[in-house]
Amino acid sequence: MSERDTIAAIATPAGRGGIGVVKVSGPAVPGVAKQVVGVLPQPRYATYTHFKDQDGQILDSGIAIYFPSPHSFTGEDILELHGHGGPIVMNMLLNRCLTCGARLANPGEFTERAFHNGKLDLAQAEAVADLIDSSTEQAVRSAQRSLQGLFSQAVHGLVEELIDLRTYVEAAIDFPEEEIDFLSDARVVRDLDKIIERTNDLMSSTKQGCLLREGLHVVLAGRPNAGKSSLLNALARHDRAIVNAAPGTTRDTIELQIQLDGMPVYLVDTAGLRDASDAVESEGVRRTHAALENADHILFIVDDCESKADKDVFVPTKQVPCTYVFNKIDLTGRNSGSFSFGQFDALAISAKYGHGLNELRQHLKRTAGYRDTDGSTFIARNRHLNAIREALQHIVVGRQQLVEANAGELLAEELRLAQRHFAEITGEFSSDQLLGRIFSSFCIGK
Ligand SMILES: Nc1nc2c(ncn2[C@@H]2O[C@H](COP(=O)(O)OP(=O)(O)OP(=O)(O)O)[C@@H](O)[C@H]2O)c(=O)[nH]1
Ligand SMILES: [Mg+2]
Structure with missing residues (x-):
């Protein structure tokens, strides 16, 4: 992991504009600030200053903002340099930061660091990209809700219920002498049915969220x-x-x-x-x-x-x-x-x-299956839909094992697998390969 590197990138789109922003994140930020700006700016204050090259010549003038760790987007020290938005001047400013101890950020690396530092979960990190890529107003609003954690909360709510049920079922398996005959306990089936119903509800909202993101190819x-x-x-x-x-x-x-x-x-x-x-x-x-x-x-x-x-x-x-x-x-x-x-x-x-x-x-x-969006729609991806589908499948099979074969152990195992699929959505259980694929689809500077 190269998390201790300091990364830098132009955060604004390529081209000409009133302002352009170079963003730097990592432990070398104070050093970069001292060399480029002359001082470490007061935290979270917009400081008007000159940006200087290695010979002390003024490269550009603008605003520098320093966000000390951990209260920043990535959770690391961040320096933002707001200069004039021309492609050459922005590149000169970026190169200056690179010679002061930063390296060029990979696509999505700022958001990836935010994820690894617990600032965002995976569904929220994806919502950052989806918000930027949104092609309709409804998609923007829905991405905003995902970014605020609405989707993740819905998933967590279900995971909590699964954990409660797993605890009960596994306790009954581990301590048979307690004589909790959970297999004949109507509560388990009732809880399972409730979870299945809520998973189905989540699936239909997720489908809607996918449509907003992916659109329909006609x-x-x-x-x-x-x-x-x-x-x-x-x-x-x-x-x-x-x-x-x-x-x-x-x-x-x-x-x-x-x-x-x-x-x-x-x-x-x-x-x-x-x-x-x-x-x-x-x-x-x-x-x-x-x-x-x-x-x-x-x-x-x-x-x-x-x-x-x-x-x-x-x-x-x-x-x-x-x-x-x-x-x-x-x-x-x-x-x-x-x-x-x-x-x-x-x-x-x-x-x-x-x-x-x-x-x-x-x-x-x-x-x-598109409904007009309301205040509860969130944006989602096919990856999320597949995870929910897999989770549901395990819960349904687990219920079957219990009802038809009285097999408590098999139910417990299916519930564990279902929980894992839910955890893939928020990134608590995701392979490095998946994370790599997700973040590398972002653009540089995100
Ligand atoms: N009266 C009438 N004419 C139509 C209507 N729709 C298309 N046309 C006419 O039908 C002809 C073909 O229309 P196009 O839209 O080019 O048809 P197309 O299916 O794209 O044809 P190709 O590209 O050649 O496969 C044109 O002369 C249109 O003006 C309609 O609803 N009513
Ligand atoms: Mg035609």
């Missing part, structure tokens, strides 16, 4: 000329893709992001599915299939003017929601709205005139 596929590009433009409310009466207009996949009440949605327009007439089109069709592989939801667009025989041309190869969208109802006179089409949900719309688009938006939200 692929628009269909035959040439069905109106895929028209629908993309209508949903995006701007003229992004070329629309033309000639079939085979779109050849490349076109992706853009919209939001539906705070849920980020990535729309992918694709080349129409048919036997391609040239090499470029056939590459386009290959890309359509690749996009379909990565879809969370497929909208299969059908020209409602086509004869019935031509309509049923698509069956997804993957287990994802697929909705048939019958377009151009302004020409056929069909009413907008939803109905069933074989095993699929279907909607009737006119991309050109906007009929049925609200129903389509609601349908996408509903099938994704």
Whole structure:
């Protein structure tokens, strides 16, 4: 572990701005401050000062703030130098700090140190990155709640209940002479059922949190000329893709992001599915299939003017929601709205005139399981969802062991494993490999 190193990085984005900040964290901070600023600034006070190079020449002027350990973001001594936000001047200031005993920080290293020093748990550390990367206002608010610890508290609450139950079950196993016949005790099953219910609740809030972070990938596929590009433009409310009466207009996949009440949605327009007439089109069709592989939801667009025989041309190869969208109802006179089409949900719309688009938006939200966010939504990652799923699985199996086989030891073991999965979320039980992967996905200076 190189935790005793002193690290430095530019904390503000690359480019030009009114101010830029170089952040230094670690035991060499007082030394760096004395060399660059001349003195160690008074703790937590904004001190206007000159930043000097090794020859005593002024590099820049700005604000220096010193946060002594342990009351800082990382828990270590931190020095922030707020100078002018130009790329060259910022680099000169950073290099100056590097020659005074700091080394360049790795991606996410400030947050990683905060985690190791107990300032944040893992879910909160991830929320720092998610907050910065948020693409909707609802995602920001939810990331803020995760950062404040709302998600971690929910997980801890469940872990507390698991620990209580484990203590009871393990005591009964260890001291059989006490004659607590816990196996026939209805309390255990009752508690287990309560924990299962609460885990299910947590799972559904976590799913919502994942949607806010990851968004929903919706692929628009269909035959040439069905109106895929028209629908993309209508949903995006701007003229992004070329629309033309000639079939085979779109050849490349076109992706853009919209939001539906705070849920980020990535729309992918694709080349129409048919036997391609040239090499470029056939590459386009290959890309359509690749996009379909990565879809969370497929909208299969059908020209409602086509004869019935031509309509049923698509069956997804993957287990994802697929909705048939019958377009151009302004020409056929069909009413907008939803109905069933074989095993699929279907909607009737006119991309050109906007009929049925609200129903389509609601349908996408509903099938994704997205609720409008309220004051309790937190941001989450697929990693968290998987951990909760695994934990739930162990609890359910443990309950089964108890009810069907009277096997108290096996129940105790399943509860222990469930607890471990919950602990992966907050980082109390996480491998170095996982931690490395998480923090290295941050940017430098975070
Ligand atoms: N009347 C009517 N015409 C539509 C509607 N949607 C699309 N069109 C027309 O249908 C033609 C094809 O539309 P596009 O959006 O380019 O269709 P596409 O599915 O993207 O076609 P390719 O890119 O060639 O696969 C254009 O002339 C559009 O103006 C609709 O709702 N009503
Ligand atoms: Mg098109």
